Amino acid sequence: MHAGPIADSIVRIEGLTKRFGAITAVDGVDLEIQRGELFALLGGSGCGKTTLLRMLAGFEVPDNGRIVIDGQDMTGVPPHLRPVNMMFQSYALFPHMDVATNVGYGLRREGVKAPEIATRVAEALEQVKLANHAARRPAQLSGGQRQRVALARALVKRPKLLLLDEPLAALDRKLREGTRFELVRLQEQLGLTFVMVTHDQEEAMSMATRLAVMNTGRVAQVGTPHEIYERPASRFVADFIGIANILEADGGWLAVRPEKITLSANRLDAANTVAGKILDIAYEGDRSLYRIVTEGKGTLVVSTTNIDRTRPASFARGQGVWLGWSAEAGHRLSE
């Protein structure tokens, strides 16, 4: 769990619970989100991350607990009165309106005067590099352009909190990577607080300032990407994020990441060493993953960076090898 109080929190979630019939989608969640951070809710499908986001937006009413946004209790506040805007996974662009009308929709609801709407819409479209597409209909845009219109439509309202539901899931892989940096750049430039829901750990790790890993409606761990990866709180988190070798040590559990283990044909001079035999090799281009059956430590996964271009792997299948890792390589799991 996150240690220490947060200096400037914008969202405080206390004991939030939501049930759908017999299923508890969100189960007593406590969270604090800091002003100006990009916070990610990460988890598999059905972990409650989307329900949590929808409760922030006001689309779902919690059964227990409360949400405070910028000092204001949100209990009983309908979606249209919340200082929050959301970017939907499907983008939810209004098909019967052109891009500029879509982006200006929220401002018209606030009663902003027409000339100001025009200026702010133009500004928002400029920010997402769509200034030339103001008169297009959503059906005439590519997936990436639609995503940016949805973003502009939410940003133009200058919300205290921008909620993003799987913002990159509908984009193809190449576009996704570029858009990641683009979103982070916008978030930093505008100084807004983003709360993002994602099932993609790579996305959460690379974009978020801090993230919450969720499992069966509860928060498993909150921390910076570095904390989550290197100091997972539980076996679940260690296993969910990246690859972890979970070893029994002194009556507890130790998580060792594959890249922390050195592989050698000869006996290694390390705090921990064990001999093993290579079971199989997965070549991933930049690195290779070895599954190794060890003597007394079970099957471990070890990765090597492929520095040498001439060979696909440094070791052969079936080869006997030595594994070694330092005393600090492993992280002791609390549960």
Next chain:
Amino acid sequence: MNGRARFAFTVLAFGYAFLYLPIVLVIVYSFNESRLVTVWAGFSTKWWQALFANEAMLDAAWLSLRIALVSATTAAVIGLAAGYALARAPFFFGRTLFGSLVIAPMVMPEVVMGISMLLLFVGSEQLLGGPDRGFLTITLAHTTFSIAFVAIVVQARLADFDRSLEEAAMDLGATPWTTFRTITLPLITPAVGSGWLLAFTLSLDDLILTQFVAGAQSQTLPMRVYSSVRLGVDPQINVLATIIVCVAACALILSGWLTRRKV
């Protein structure tokens, strides 16, 4: 053209001939010179002139048109509300019953509806002294069964409506009513429009129900046509049929265009 294509076109031609040849004959014979419906005696527009001079027929047509316009419009408004409630309202007690009650008039025999409506209007006449049977009672009866058709079309359209559009509008600050007005309604207007056209057409050619609730003085077009056919057919009927086919074709094209239209 190869053999298979020729075969396909032949089958198609027969199919269309079977469906549309009678209608084409009706249109052609509306320009017949002869007084007999089945004997061709040269081109003439005299039956067209006769029809447009036929006061009784024109009055009946005008009455039918007014009833169709008013009942379709009323049914569109009530059917929209019913369809919206069926598709959107969260569970309420008696929802299933309400759903069945809305569509019941679609499957109920018209004779049953006619009897029940007649009893209702007779009863209200005895108790309240009105309404007089005629335009008002026919319009009410037509509205009653048309609601079901509009409600079904609206409900079907809302069932595959992307809910996140409505949520997005509310998220951007729209009240539930503004959301309905600016997002939901514009997007389901084609469905309401085709429901309206359906109701309009159903009202225009309804005979059975109308006969139960019509007064002695009010004769709608189908009633007029039916009684004149019993007295002996005159090529004016062909002219009338031609006009109705044209109106129906226009309505069909419009309805199709409304449904296909990209919003």
